[in-house]
Amino acid sequence: MPQEENITVSRENQALPNDDRYDAQRIEPRWFERWQDASLYAAERDSTKQKYYVLEMLPYPSGVLHMGHVRNYAIGDALARYMWMNGYNVLHPMGWDSFGLPAENAAISANVPPREWTLRNIANMKAQMKRLGFAYDWSREVTTCLPEYYRWNQWFFLKFYEKGLAYRKKSKVNWCPKCATVLANEQVAGGFCWRHEDTRVEQRDLEQWFLRITNYTEELLRDVEKLGNWPEKVRTMQRNWIGRSEGTLVDFKLDGASDSPDSIITVFTTRVDTIYGATSVQLAPEHPLVARLTKNNDPLRASVEQLIAEQRKAKEVGDIGAIEKHGVNTHRVAVNPYNGERVPIWVANYILMDYGTGAIMSVPAHDERDFEFAKKYGLPTPVVIVPRPDDPEETVVEPALPFTTLQGTLVNSGPFSGLDCEDAIQKMSAYAEEHGFGKATVTFRLKDWGISRQRYWGTPIPMLYCAKDGIVPVPEKDLPVLLPEKVNITLSGGSPLAKVPEFVNATCPKCGGPARRETDTMDTFVDSSWYFYRYTDARNDREPFDKEQAGYWFGERGIDQYIGGVEHAILHLIYSRFWTKFMRDMGMVKNDEPAQRLFTQGMIIKGGAKMSKSLGNVVSPDDMIARYGADSTRMYTLFATAPDRELDWQDEGVEGIQRFLGRVYRFVVRNAANGSHATKETLQATSLQPEARVIQRKLHQTIKRVSDDFQGRWHFNTSIAAIMELVNELYAAEGAIAKDRVPKPLLMEVQRNLVLLLAPFAPYLAHELWEMLGEKGNLLKASWPKYDPALAKEDEIEIPVQVNGKLRCVVVVPAGSSEDTIREVALADEKIKAAVAGKQIVKVIVVAGKLVNVVVR
RNA sequence: GCCGGGAUGGCGGAAUUGGCAGACGCGCUGGACUUAGGAUCCAGUGCCGCAAGGCGUGCAGGUUCGAGUCCUGUUCCCGGCACCA
Numbered sequence: 001m002p003q004e005e006n007i008t009v010s011r012e013n014q015a016l017p018n019d020d021r022y023d024a025q026r027i028e029p030r031w032f033e034r035w036q037d038a039s040l041y042a043a044e045r046d047s048t049k050q051k052y053y054v055l056e057m058l059p060y061p062s063g064v065l066h067m068g069h070v071r072n073y074a075i076g077d078a079l080a081r082y083m084w085m086n087g088y089n090v091l092h093p094m095g096w097d098s099f100g101l102p103a104e105n106a107a108i109s110a111n112v113p114p115r116e117w118t119l120r121n122i123a124n125m126k127a128q129m130k131r132l133g134f135a136y137d138w139s140r141e142v143t144t145c146l147p148e149y150y151r152w153n154q155w156f157f158l159k160f161y162e163k164g165l166a167y168r169k170k171s172k173v174n175w176c177p178k179c180a181t182v183l184a185n186e187q188v189a190g191g192f193c194w195r196h197e198d199t200r201v202e203q204r205d206l207e208q209w210f211l212r213i214t215n216y217t218e219e220l221l222r223d224v225e226k227l228g229n230w231p232e233k234v235r236t237m238q239r240n241w242i243g244r245s246e247g248t249l250v251d252f253k254l255d256g257a258s259d260s261p262d263s264i265i266t267v268f269t270t271r272v273d274t275i276y277g278a279t280s281v282q283l284a285p286e287h288p289l290v291a292r293l294t295k296n297n298d299p300l301r302a303s304v305e306q307l308i309a310e311q312r313k314a315k316e317v318g319d320i321g322a323i324e325k326h327g328v329n330t331h332r333v334a335v336n337p338y339n340g341e342r343v344p345i346w347v348a349n350y351i352l353m354d355y356g357t358g359a360i361m362s363v364p365a366h367d368e369r370d371f372e373f374a375k376k377y378g379l380p381t382p383v384v385i386v387p388r389p390d391d392p393e394e395t396v397v398e399p400a401l402p403f404t405t406l407q408g409t410l411v412n413s414g415p416f417s418g419l420d421c422e423d424a425i426q427k428m429s430a431y432a433e434e435h436g437f438g439k440a441t442v443t444f445r446l447k448d449w450g451i452s453r454q455r456y457w458g459t460p461i462p463m464l465y466c467a468k469d470g471i472v473p474v475p476e477k478d479l480p481v482l483l484p485e486k487v488n489i490t491l492s493g494g495s496p497l498a499k500v501p502e503f504v505n506a507t508c509p510k511c512g513g514p515a516r517r518e519t520d521t522m523d524t525f526v527d528s529s530w531y532f533y534r535y536t537d538a539r540n541d542r543e544p545f546d547k548e549q550a551g552y553w554f555g556e557r558g559i560d561q562y563i564g565g566v567e568h569a570i571l572h573l574i575y576s577r578f579w580t581k582f583m584r585d586m587g588m589v590k591n592d593e594p595a596q597r598l599f600t601q602g603m604i605i606k607g608g609a610k611m612s613k614s615l616g617n618v619v620s621p622d623d624m625i626a627r628y629g630a631d632s633t634r635m636y637t638l639f640a641t642a643p644d645r646e647l648d649w650q651d652e653g654v655e656g657i658q659r660f661l662g663r664v665y666r667f668v669v670r671n672a673a674n675g676s677h678a679t680k681e682t683l684q685a686t687s688l689q690p691e692a693r694v695i696q697r698k699l700h701q702t703i704k705r706v707s708d709d710f711q712g713r714w715h716f717n718t719s720i721a722a723i724m725e726l727v728n729e730l731y732a733a734e735g736a737i738a739k740d741r742v743p744k745p746l747l748m749e750v751q752r753n754l755v756l757l758l759a760p761f762a763p764y765l766a767h768e769l770w771e772m773l774g775e776k777g778n779l780l781k782a783s784w785p786k787y788d789p790a791l792a793k794e795d796e797i798e799i800p801v802q803v804n805g806k807l808r809c810v811v812v813v814p815a816g817s818s819e820d821t822i823r824e825v826a827l828a829d830e831k832i833k834a835a836v837a838g839k840q841i842v843k844v845i846v847v848a849g850k851l852v853n854v855v856v857r
Numbered sequence: 858g859c860c861g862g863g864a865u866g867g868c869g870g871a872a873u874u875g876g877c878a879g880a881c882g883c884g885c886u887g888g889a890c891u892u893a894g895g896a897u898c899c900a901g902u903g904c905c906g907c908a909a910g911g912c913g914u915g916c917a918g919g920u921u922c923g924a925g926u927c928c929u930g931u932u933c934c935c936g937g938c939a940c941c942a
Contacts, residue, residue: 021896233861233937240860240938247942269942282942314940323940355941362942368858369940445941566936603936639882641870645862646935648869656882659897666897708873718871721881728881731898800877805923807877845922851876855922 020669022662024629028764032131040778041092041135045552049089053553054080055532055595057564057572058095058142061121062102065128065621067604067611068565071637071647075601075714076563077134078638078760082710084135085759085784091553092135093535095142096122099150099524101179101195103457104496107489114457115485118145128621132630133763135780140538144527145457149534151480152544153526154462156579158473159586161463165212168471172354173450175204180491181454182206184523185447187571203312209461209520210448213578217242217444220577229597231644234569241570243445248272248429249357250438252281252334254289255342265289265334265345268356268443272432273424274366276413277384279374280344281334282327284351284358285311293330293345303328307349314349325350325373336361337437338428339414348373356443364402371402384412388420449575451523456489456496458521466508466515475509481517495519528572529579532559532594547588554591562595569600599644599714604637606649619649631762632658638716638761661765663727664758668751668769671737691736692746693795695729699750700792702726703785706757716761723757730754748773753785801826802853803835811852819846826852 045051056076059069080092096118103114110117122143129136142149160166174183176193187194188201213220221242224235247270254263265281283290285307294301307326314323327348334345343361350369351360364374364381374381381401385408399408406421416424432438452461460481462474474481484503489496497503497519508515530544536553537545558580580594603610606617624633636654640647688696705722709715730750736742751773759766759779770779798810799822809831813822823846826832832854839856846852 236861237937243938243941245941267942271942325940350940350942352941357942360942367942369942372940443941569937639869645870650869650883652883653869660882662897713873715871717869718881721871724881734898798877802877802923805921810877843922845876847876851923853876853922 020666022658022665022765024631024658024661024764025626027768028131028133028629028631031764031767032133035130035133035135038139041137041780042139043089043091043093043137045549046089049087051091051553051555052083052088052561053091053559054083054561055091055093055535055559055563057562057568058097058528058531059125060097060100060102061118061125063121063124065125065132067619067621067624067637067649068601070132070621070634071604071643072563072565072601073129073132073134074634074637074761075599075643075716076561077634077763078716079561079563079710079714080135081760081763081780082784084780085756085782087783091140091535092137093140093142093532093538094129094134094136094138095140095531095535096125096144097524097528097531098122098143098145099458099521099527101181101455101457103145104455104489104491108491113485114489115145118457131625132621132634135763140535142531142534142538144524144531147480147482148539148541149531150459150483150527152530152534153459153522154474154479154481155476155544156526156530157462157522158476158479160211160582161473165215165582166209167212168207168209170205170207171210171450172203173206173208174201175206176201178491179455182208182450182452184450184525184571206452208450208452209463209518210450211578213449213575214444214446216578216581217244217446219581220446220574223577223593226593227596227598230595231566231598231600234566234573234598234600237569238574241446241574245270245443245445247356247441247443248425248432248438249441250275250361250432251337252343252361253337254345255333255335262289262292265359266357266438267359267361268441269361271363271366271421271425272428272438273410273413273416273419273421274363274384275336275338275361275428276410276416277363277365277382278336278341278343278361279364279379279382280346280362282346282348282351282360282362282370282373284353285347285349286353287347287351287358289359290330290347293332300328300330304347307347310349311352323350325369325376327373327377329377337432337435354447355445366402366404368402368404382412384410385421386411446574449523449578451526452520453523454495455521456483456487458524459483459526460497460503461518461520461522463518464506464508464515465518466511466513468513469508469510469515472508472510472515478509483521495521497521525571525575529576530583532562532576533583533589544588550589554589554594556590557596558591558593559595559597561597561599563599563601565603566600573598601643602641602646604647604649608648611649619651624654628654628658629661629764631661631764635661635720635761639720640717642713642715642717644714660724660727661762663731664754665765665769667727667730668755668772671747671751672769672772672774688743688746689736689741691733692742695733695742695750696746696791697794698726698729699753700787700789702757703753703787704789704792707784707787710760720761723754726750726754726757755779756782756785797849799826799849800851801829801832802851803832804855805853808832808835815849817848819848822846822848822852827854 054076056072080090084090098118103118106112106117107114144150157166174188176183176196176199178196178199179193183193183201193199193201221244224238227235247268249266249268250272252265252267267281285304290304294304310326327346330345330347332345333342335342362370364370364379365383366385385403387399388407388409408421410416410419410424416428429440460483462479462481464472464474466472484500487496487500504517504519506515506517533545533550537549540546576594583589584592606619609615609617611618621633632654636657639657640653702722706719709719733742755766755769767779794815796812797815798812800807800810802808809829811825811829813825823844836854836856842855842857844854
């Protein structure tokens with residue numbers, strides 16, 4: 001029996017275990033110990049190598065890693081290791097997005113100070129990451145809740161303030177009762193809090209600090225086009241979020257009022273071409289004019305109050321789209337500046353104050369919503385757009401209403417009749433501008449970023465309020481404004497910091513008099529907007545980071561590869577793009593965009609549903625590591641499906657990987673000694689026995705497949721499948737190996753390369769086997785294998801032969817055979833002869849190297 | 858409603874350009890080794906059929922010598938956006 005023989009051989013080598021059972025729990029801790037050396041993955045600037053910055057999104061330290069994290073980091077780690085082995089100077093850091101509400105909840109429910117709770121979680125999760133064998137440069141670890149980091153949030157805030165990009169204003173804000181704080185627009189999903197899917201967001205009026213992201217709206221939108229290596233989905237989501245809309249502002253005058261500016265109603269419309277069909281002006285219930293119009297009219301004011309309530313409720317419920325349209329006629333009249341027509345002014349519950357101007361013109365014939373509204377109230381629907389006639393002779397047809405297409409022609413529109421819609425929009429906008437009652441304009445959905453949070457566990461906003469000097473920024477030299485440690489946290493009664501007198505009471509830096517400190521803290525998305533720059537110079541205590549360091553690692557185009565969940569497609573990724581552009585304008589960085597390539601991994605589900613505690617289908621990484629080892633766990637997340645697709649978790653699948661790693665382990669245990677004294681030269685293909693040649697070919701094909709996957713589509717599931725095929729081939733050749741028909745140098749080469757190919761996916765086992773093969777040192781410094789196309793080439797190929805498109809047989813021809821040869825061989829085949837017998841061959845299609853199709857009649 | 862993504866064996870999934878559908882893994886069946894096997898190794902495994910053969914990539918059409926892949930229509934599932942004027 002071949003196995004016995006090989007085991008005997010391997011036992012001669014002292015370095016080899018006498019047990020060929022793969023035991024991750026024995027192997028992994030040994031390497032884990034050695035990998036504690038902090039300098040192992042430390043990145044340094046090195047002008048002799050090309051830099052490569054690979055980054056996974058930093059986690060919130062909730063307590064334990066979940067499988068989604070493992071998948072995310074397994075992708076990044078495989079890539080980082082691959083790039084290291086290809087000679088790049090790799091930066092692969094990790095950190096903690098560690099401010100946020102859960103720490104406060106823990107403080108309330110478990111009576112643990114947020115800082116302590118957070119740091120404990122970080123320690124735990126960091127240990128998990130290390131146990132999983134992820135190769136991070138921990139010397140650059142960033143922890144956003146520590147003053148060393150958040151002081152730079154404050155520094156940035158002061159810079160924004162200096163440049164007029166941070167301002168304070170009272171506004172209607174989204175309030176989550178559970179978070180007991182304000183949410184940015186981006187943090188509200190369909191009327192519900194993004195963290196509390198069952199909690200409706202309320203509308204409140206509060207003084208807030210805003211960052212003027214809208215200064216960059218156009219650029220943020222334009223540069224989406226530059227992000228060619230971002231998923232199209234994310235780019236679309238960003239475009240939609242920014243929500244650019246071209247239209248026209250048109251001033252309607254209040255009839256009978258003076259010419260003062262406050263008697264003008266400016267409406268925003270994308271369809272000014274339909275304005276001759278306007279039958280009313282509709283105001284948002286909260287439009288400033290409404291208050292004036294209702295001043296001396298109690299019944300009207302009551303109706304408007306009703307509309308406000310309806311709208312607010314709909315917003316809170318989250319389906320303003322489903323609100324029943326409802327309005328009230330103010331019995332005031334506005335004048336259409338194009339035709340002087342007097343139209344009634346209504347107030348309606350479906351008009352939003354925070355989009356456009358909060359006022360619209362209603363054109364029932366050519367807008368679905370206006371049509372619905374007009375029908376309800378029996379308003380007229382005059383037609384001003386008709387289908388564009390293909391044939392000029394054709395009589396004008398009355399379109400079915402509402403007729404909303406842009407492919408139409410204007411009628412009953414004074415001097416503009418006869419124009420096509422798009423042309424009319426241009427001309428009519430220009431006309432409005434000439435006559436001073438309007439202009440073409442662009443509106444955006446994107447609003448300024450409200451960053452104030454009435455919470456404790458966040459970055460204090462470095463501002464002071466002085467009775468004499470008003471709003472005064474904390475001087476830069478006084479940073480950081482430290483979060484006080486002893487704070488009584490509750491989820492009600494506003495900002496917890498407001499109840500800490502030592503914090504609140506300060507001195508005005510201008511007049512030296514008493515001042516009150518701002519007690520709101522910053523949105524945690526501030527922390528994550530620039531953390532990846534901090535990694536380039538994480539211990540700098542003079543500035544957020546050194547310009548040279550950031551310049552080296554970011555270059556002109558930013559992070560080489562950013563990897564994370566698609567759930568951050570809007571929030572984090574739009575804020576950090578904004579922050580980068582601000583820093584660029586400050587001269588801190590050269591790149592316009594934070595990341596040149598973005599990859600969003602798919603979700604993990606189990607049993608058809610998202611993993612969640614309530615469903616009880618959560619798979620714990622710790623359990624998996626205990627049962628199967630870190631290598632099997634992380635490798636399974638790459639094997640189960642392509643990394644950008646949803647992953648359906650199956651424990652049996654992890655077992656399969658463990659079994660595979662066992663096969664690799666056993667093969668090397670049995671064969672390492674066989675080749676250990678052999679040279680490392682590649683053998684000529686012609687000198688090999690057929691069994692050996694099969695192995696050699698498969699090896700080079702596998703190297704190609706795995707390398708191509710790293711370079712291209714990242715389908716690591718197929719990379720791993722390819723390596724499995726190679727191993728299956730090796731097992732099939734065990735007989736030949738026993739009979740010495742596989743030369744020792746080849747056996748050595750195949751094992752060495754197999755281990756190298758495995759290193760990005762199963763680093764523990766790879767290191768173990770590498771040593772077993774008599775090699776030393778960190779595998780990251782070993783070179784990624786190169787394949788030889790000549791050795792990967794097949795000598796013979798199989799050509800399927802079809803008759804009328806149906807497979808009839810497969811013939812074997814030498815690789816590179818001419819079409820004529822292939823045709824001849826195919827037609828000579830007995831099965832083909834039989835299938836063709838008695839029929840007329842119409843034509844024979846030969847695709848060299850692919851197939852033959854004989855068409856008969 | 859609009860914009861993305863998807864639908865392939867019992868299961869997870871393969872199949873860069875149209876060219877042997879089902880790689881690889883799981884599961885299952887049989888065998889070997891064994892005191893034992895939930896270890897390991899070998900073989901088989903899309904469906905129907907004893908076979909020859911036929912049928913098969915959500916559904917209905919089409920283009921083509923040839924379609925999982927391209928075109929038209931349609932259903933369902935997942936994600937995002939949504940009175941955005």
